[in-house]
Amino acid sequence: MHKISVIPGDGAGQEVIPEALRVLERVAELEYRHFDWGSEYYFHHGRMMPEDALARLAETDAILLGAIGHPDIPDNITLNGLLLPIRREFDQFANVRPAILYTGVESPLAGKRGIDMVVVRENTEGEYAQVGGFLYRHQPEEVAVQTAVFTRRGIERVVRFAFELARKRNMKRRVTSVTKSNAQGFGMVLWDRVFDAVAAEFPEIETESLLVDAAAMNFVRRPESFDVVVGSNLFGDILSDLSAIIAGSIGLAASANLDPTRRHPSMFEPVHGSAPDIAGRGIVNPLAAILSGAMMLDHLGLDGGRVERAVAGVLAEGDIRTADLGGSSSTREVTDAVMDRL
Numbered sequence: 001m002h003k004i005s006v007i008p009g010d011g012a013g014q015e016v017i018p019e020a021l022r023v024l025e026r027v028a029e030l031e032y033r034h035f036d037w038g039s040e041y042y043f044h045h046g047r048m049m050p051e052d053a054l055a056r057l058a059e060t061d062a063i064l065l066g067a068i069g070h071p072d073i074p075d076n077i078t079l080n081g082l083l084l085p086i087r088r089e090f091d092q093f094a095n096v097r098p099a100i101l102y103t104g105v106e107s108p109l110a111g112k113r114g115i116d117m118v119v120v121r122e123n124t125e126g127e128y129a130q131v132g133g134f135l136y137r138h139q140p141e142e143v144a145v146q147t148a149v150f151t152r153r154g155i156e157r158v159v160r161f162a163f164e165l166a167r168k169r170n171m172k173r174r175v176t177s178v179t180k181s182n183a184q185g186f187g188m189v190l191w192d193r194v195f196d197a198v199a200a201e202f203p204e205i206e207t208e209s210l211l212v213d214a215a216a217m218n219f220v221r222r223p224e225s226f227d228v229v230v231g232s233n234l235f236g237d238i239l240s241d242l243s244a245i246i247a248g249s250i251g252l253a254a255s256a257n258l259d260p261t262r263r264h265p266s267m268f269e270p271v272h273g274s275a276p277d278i279a280g281r282g283i284v285n286p287l288a289a290i291l292s293g294a295m296m297l298d299h300l301g302l303d304g305g306r307v308e309r310a311v312a313g314v315l316a317e318g319d320i321r322t323a324d325l326g327g328s329s330s331t332r333e334v335t336d337a338v339m340d341r342l
Contacts, residue, residue, distance in 0.1 A: 011274030013066020016289035039070035048081030063267035067274040090264035092257035095121040099243035114224040121236025150187035162230035178231035251285030254292040310341035
């Protein structure tokens with residue numbers, strides 16, 4: 001039986017993860033290990049998770065995370081105290097963010113249909129490598145140095161993953177690379193060269209390379225043309241949020257932090273964050289967490305498609321939906337509708 005680490009985390013995560021577990025328990029037999037790590041743990045212990053947290057997570061097959069973040073804790077503490085250590089320790093180098101405009105959901109881009117893309121973000125190095133430091137800290141002449149780190153190995157493996165994903169999806173059969181090599185003449189130029197080398201191994205896959213500003217423009221202008229988009233840690237982070245919004249709501253945005261080699265557990269999470277402005281009111285959309293659970297099932301070789309079809313059915317029907325999608329249903333009511341579909 002697959003062992004799953006469950007970290008509801010903070011705010012809205014405490015609401016959506018129990019709903020996702022209700023759905024998972026309906027469709028699969030899994031063993032859960034629950035951990036109360038996050039901001040409340042930080043307030044009591046001065047750290048986001050215990051010293052042996054990574055060793056405990058390593059004993060399981062996957063991680064289901066709700067959200068991390070609290071208004072009273074700087075984001076760099078929450079990020080470097082829990083999320084980044086997990087991603088790096090378990091070499092979860094491919095962050096995968098599907099963006100699908102489901103039937104019954106309206107895009108803020110009037111009249112757009114046919115949006116079905118996946119943003120693949122390099123997840124362990126690049127602009128988020130945390131290489132650098134401060135000089136003359138907190139003094140008027142303070143200097144901060146932040147260095148982006150790009151390795152041939154890191155680029156090649158995530159780009160190859162993107163091409164293999166495009167082949168597996170068998171849809172538009174296109175991979176779009178996003179860089180800024182006209183301004184960043186070292187790391188991004190290496191990215192371009194590696195992308196071209198890997199692309200040569202996949203002649204059946206169409207390619208395009210876009211500067212990040214052009215990519216942002218075309219996400220709005222022609223989102224239906226994209227299939228698999230691959231970018232660095234920073235560019236993938238920004239564009240994946242944009243893709244979520246043009247597909248209707250970040251409340252539908254699921255994600256996976258994958259170690260495709262399966263040496264380590266992968267982590268699955270909704271990307272809406274802890275949402276302190278609406279947390280605790282019973283109105284947060286649980287579908288991103290439920291869809292993240294579906295991605296986890298697929299990764300484990302189980303039937304995540306059954307869950308996604310149930311979600312798609314609820315959205316197409318249109319009667320039950322949370323406020324972010326123009327409805328007035330509660331978190332629980334949306335999950336109940338998915339359960340009924342199952």
